[in-house]
Amino acid sequence: MSVQDTQQIDKDELMAKYDKESAFRTNLGPWGWITLILGGALTIFQLYTALRGAYVSMIQGAIHLGAALCLVYLLYPIKSTMTKRRGVPWYDALLAIIALFTNFYIVYNYERLINDAIIFGFTAFDQIVATAGILLLLEATRRVVGLPIVIIAIIALLYGLFGAYIPVIGHAGYDWPSLATEMFYSSSSIFGIPIQISSTYIYLFLFFGVMLVKTNIGQFFNDIALRLTGRYTGGTAKAAVAASGLQGMVSGSSVANTVGSGSFTIPMMKNAGFKPHFAAATEASASTGGQIMPPIMGAAAFIMASYTGVPYNEIILIAIIPAVLYFSGVFMGTHFEARRLGIMGLAKEQLPKLKNLAKRLDLFAPLVLIIGMLLLGFTPTYAALYAIGAAFVISFFRKDTRMSFKEIIKILEEGARTALPVIAACATAGIIAGTVTTTGLGPKIAGGIIDLAQGQFFLVMFFTMIACIILGMGLPTTANYVVTATMAAPALLAFDVPVIAVHMFVFYFGIVADITPPVCLAAYAGAGIARANPMKAGVTAVKLAIAAFIIPYMFVSQPILLLQGDANAANVSIAVISALLGMAAISSSMIGFFVSKLNWIERIILVAGGLLLVYPDITFSLIGLAIFAVITAIQFMRGKPDHLKEQTS
Structure with missing residues (x-):
């Protein structure tokens, strides 16, 4: 064999x-x-x-x-x-x-x-x-x-x-x-609503994902990501993050994406020198993040549009900044780990050839078409139909993807197979949502959370986060959003928070249940490929994806990150830069390395500085920036460790 x-x-x-x-x-x-x-x-x-x-x-x-x-x-x-x-x-x-x-x-x-x-x-x-x-x-x-x-x-x-x-x-x-x-x-x-959306939009987008698989776009994503990031520090891990994020937005399943792309990326990271549990955690955190990546967002965005009344083409714009922040956080984690271990990039000859990639650029056409049509205001139905048609036509451009009549019938069946878990989950989630609505349970749970928090807004957010993570454990993306939106979201809606910010908050924390121990299925799947300790992979995935546990607090406190309120270019830029600096501080603390190794006092101080940077107050942010600057100066004065000096000499 x-x-x-x-x-x-x-x-x-x-x-x-x-x-x-x-x-x-x-x-x-x-x-x-x-x-x-x-x-x-x-x-x-x-x-x-x-x-x-x-x-x-x-x-x-x-x-x-x-x-x-x-x-x-x-x-x-x-x-x-x-x-x-x-x-x-x-x-x-x-x-x-x-x-x-x-x-x-x-x-x-x-x-x-x-x-x-x-x-x-x-x-x-x-x-x-x-x-x-x-x-x-x-x-x-x-x-x-x-x-x-x-x-x-x-x-x-x-x-x-x-x-x-x-x-x-x-x-x-x-x-x-x-x-x-x-x-x-x-x-x-x-x-x-869940099954109504499933029977119209979601099925089409899932079938679109099947058509993309037929054109081998997954391997193309891997090659593009490796070409763009492979030369840099820890390039194999960064390529895994980029490729898994791209694939995850159309796969609809954190676990499926982890196994599908991880079978290629995890051995690549291990060969480069990353520890098995870290390779598994990197793939799991990136694959899970694919569920929050526009335009498809694990198909939950369609239901969110119905629940919130915000048009779908606006939701995919609203979700861009949080998704960029999430993946920036994971990139930073892999970068600091690579620096800690002294893992550099790949040689130019090891990267995919630009000429070969250019020959396959047409594979981007269906994705560009679907995103373009959505942003131009076409309905998701028509955007998906045209994109499916484009993927079907492109499949005939190459011998290895060209389909016979029998294969066309087979791919129609594959579309149905792919949709079965989503259909069953949406229908069952409908039972939960229907019971919550008809019995008035939602407001009662919200009242209970508010009473437990004694009306303190931060504690209400914290208890809602815990509820979302628990409810989201073991549930697929669309189902966990339906459950958390009906059972946990009402607690935050009692405060003066934009509806879309509340729904994005519960959506994020439902998603990160896939990498949160003890039920971190995506991390377990990645550990299976890496032959690593599953719980260690889960804990490391949380460290890498720490941004996902911070970003929802940020956009609830600063709705401009969701392009709400006074979201002009200057305000958004300041908020994003502050958030990125804060995540750099926290991410380096999680890994234990910045310019050189961090001691435990520096790690604690960096976490404090990072949290101050992401806090929506200019005074606190400036204090956080000063803390970050001081630690950075100390690190540079200490100098690079020997293994990095040797590589740069």
Whole structure:
């Protein structure tokens, strides 16, 4: 067996272990034709409705969810250890049919369920179908996404049922028939905003990501990043950060991006001299950051646009500065670690040739097109459709990406497979959001957080951060945003904070759960590739991504970083420069190295100076700048360590 084959097996095993969506059946037998046809049909349906206009939200959502759940039961076994067994067991085939039936029951009975049932009530059979639909959704979500979000959804349902018996945050309570029909036949729960967005915009953008993979743009990103950063100090790590950030914005999954790009970048960093746990942490922090990188932002930006009322094309502009600050922080961490270890850049002959890169510049066309159309005000639907078309055309430019008719059908199915975790997560998150809305739980949680913080704004932010990290652990990007936006955001909305700043705050802290111990799945996946200690990788990832734990406090305190309020060029420039200096101070303290090794007193002082620099007050910022300048002067007077002197002599 070749080394390449071994690496591929390791990669697949890691994906299945840390990424539930990758634990699918690998030997479907004749059932492969069924999933091919059904998956292709779902993608064609999404493209067709994008062109001609979507059906009413309940019908569009029911077709979307029904086909997805059917595919989940055909592709994902009841236990992840059963993925290599041939075929589909009879009970999963039966569950697939029932899942399809429960959702298409809404399609065929739409008028009666929406209009007549309000007056005459739901029939006993309606209630049975709703119950079956909810149970099948939860089990499908467990298989394809994981247990954490299912547990939260079950707790939400129990809260809806037994609210009358719960002190302080209780409510009148529902009986099961009322709760089940409210969850399954209304447009505010399972078929609420998350699944409505999933059945229109998100699916198209995920399929766009599949088309980009087909054109090998991932390797192109790696080569571009290596060419741009490879010559500089710690160039391999900086290339990993740049490439993973670019890939992460279209992948929609921190874990998938870590494994996908990490199989190339982590060995490269280890060969350059970085410790295995640091290589794993670098890849995990960069891949996680891809979820906050415009324009796609892990697909959560579409739901954010609906929740906040801020147009999508404005959100991608608003998110630029925080994303740049985040990746600047990770770059700084890798730079200081490389300086500490004396790891320099690669030789020019080791870098990708400019001539070869120039021949593949057309691969940027779909991304440029989608971003350009969004900024010009086109709807996300049309931007995605045109970009998909451009990627499809570009795939025929090269022999290795040119598709036959069979491969076109296969890529249509791949689009459906990629979307399954997002669809299941959005529908299940709808249960949570629906319960929070119908029972009035959101304001009660907000009130509890405010009471716990005794009305102190900073403490409210801190407790909201903790809630978001806990709620975000183990959840995919779109689901964790829905959960945190409905359960944690109301606490901050009680203060005079711009709505978009609040939603970006909870979004960021939901995302960093992927690298926050103890449930830091992206770091665990990176550690698996690097053969490193998983917890050590997780702790190091937090140090590298420390900016992600600071930036949300900054843009809530200084909304100009989100281009809100008095966001003129001068104010924004001052805020960004101050933030970058503050992150440089904190990042160097986390690594323990600046110009030379930092002692523990210098590290503490740098953290204090960095926090003062990012504080939204000119006096504090100037004090922070003075502290930073003093430590910098001390470091330069101390001089470079011997290993750096030798390299520069």
